[in-house]
Amino acid sequence: MPPSRRQLSLIPLSLSLLLSPAVLAQEPLQLVATTGMVTDVLNELGGDRVEVKGLMGPGVDPHLYRQTRSDVTAMTRADAVFWNGLNLEVQLADFLERLEKRTPVFAVGEAVPREARMADEEYEGQPDPHIWMDPARWRHAVEAIRDGLIELDPDHEAAFAERTEAYLEELEALDAYAHEVLQSIPGGARVLVTAHDAFGYFGDAYDLEVLGIQGFSTESEAGLARIESMVDLLVERQIGAIFVETSVSDRNIRALIEGADSQGHEVRIGGELYSDAMGPEGSYEGTWLGMFDHNVTTIAGALGGEVPEGGRLGRLGEAKEEQ
Structure with a gap:
């Protein structure tokens, strides 16, 4: 049975360096996501390789959401944080920019090409952040989540890619139904x-x-x-x-x-x-x-x-x- 994170923290550095990445990778990635949409896709693509804490549940407005003390603790202890970006979680932006200096932070909405982003008429220079409202644009965010998972856990690239392909097939079928x-x-x-x-x-x-x-x-x-x-x-x-x-x-x-x-x-x-x-x-x-x-x-x-x-x-x- 592989050592737990707490057990690993007690192992002397010289010994811990001898532990192979394959052994260390047995534990699921501990991830934090902001919106429910990002949380859901992370769980779908990551499967049993991830444990995701979502910050914003049903009925929560991400434009107004402010992090709690427990949120800060969860994000600082996580292996990575995934958020929409594009000025959606505006109250979290400063904290996540600081966190990015020590922890991987993925703004998946930034994967949408600039030419595909609609302008925010109220805030000059800012895009409309609601990219999940169009499957064709949301696809870019899904692929960015996949790429983030592969970066964090390259040993399971094939599994992430397979789950992503299956998910995108459902996305395309839903888009066809919508049309x-x-x-x-x-x-x-x-x-x-x-x-x-x-x-x-x-x-x-x-x-x-x-x-x-x-x-x-x-x-x-x-x-x-x-x-x-x-x-x-x-x-x-x-x-x-x-x-x-x-x-x-x-x-x-x-x-x-x-x-x-x-x-x-x-x-x-x-x-x-x-x-x-x-x-x-x-x-x-x-x-x-x-x-x-x-x-x-x-x-x-x-x-x-x-x-x-x-x-x-x-x-x-x-x-x-x-x-």
């Missing part, structure tokens, strides 16, 4: 109104007009003028469905509904979408594949498209019913 069902939305209804601008890449990928009440970051507040202009737009264009998000307050969405109602136009909530966080832990929606399937199916169905019951695989809601 099919979202294309079935009637032309006049192809408008996606959400609490904040997390769906820009989604709209770009599937030819939907996306209107967010807030900007890319939930730190920005939607002013009264913005709410009023959005209400006028809903009424003028007869938009009948808008969407709430699990990680963002529905206060502004409710204001839109009330404002439209005061002008004699009925707007309903088309459903709840996963934007900056995934679904409940242990559920299908608690995976990136599941959250994306949920969003695609919910949006297409609410806007008049044709969708199968239960989504692409018939799995939507299955774990929620068991709980």
Whole structure:
């Protein structure tokens, strides 16, 4: 049985140098990930070679998240830290930049080519960080996670590569499903109104007009003028469905509904979408594949498209019913 990390720390340096990398590599990598999406992909690609602590669970907004004392301890003790980057986890950025001097830190969102990044209209020079909303762009992050795992544990490169290939096949199948069902939305209804601008890449990928009440970051507040202009737009264009998000307050969405109602136009909530966080832990929606399937199916169905019951695989809601 290989020695534990604690046992290794008690072995004299001269003796520990004689231990082969193969022996040391028997323990799983101890990793920390920021968002649920990054955590999920790390677990999928790493398999039993990784133990991943995710910092941000269901309903947690990464734009506003601040590390706790236990988070700092976990990150400083980890073999590596994986984060989205691209100005998403803005409150963690300074700490991770300092940590990178002593611990491997992988900003997987940086793998998306610059020409494929959308600009953040509020913060000049900054990209929209919500790359997981488009499978074609998210693929780059998945491959960056694979490469990070191989760098940390090269002895298991073949296993990481095999698991990544299988995962990307599922990603491509989900992307094909999304194109099919979202294309079935009637032309006049192809408008996606959400609490904040997390769906820009989604709209770009599937030819939907996306209107967010807030900007890319939930730190920005939607002013009264913005709410009023959005209400006028809903009424003028007869938009009948808008969407709430699990990680963002529905206060502004409710204001839109009330404002439209005061002008004699009925707007309903088309459903709840996963934007900056995934679904409940242990559920299908608690995976990136599941959250994306949920969003695609919910949006297409609410806007008049044709969708199968239960989504692409018939799995939507299955774990929620068991709980």
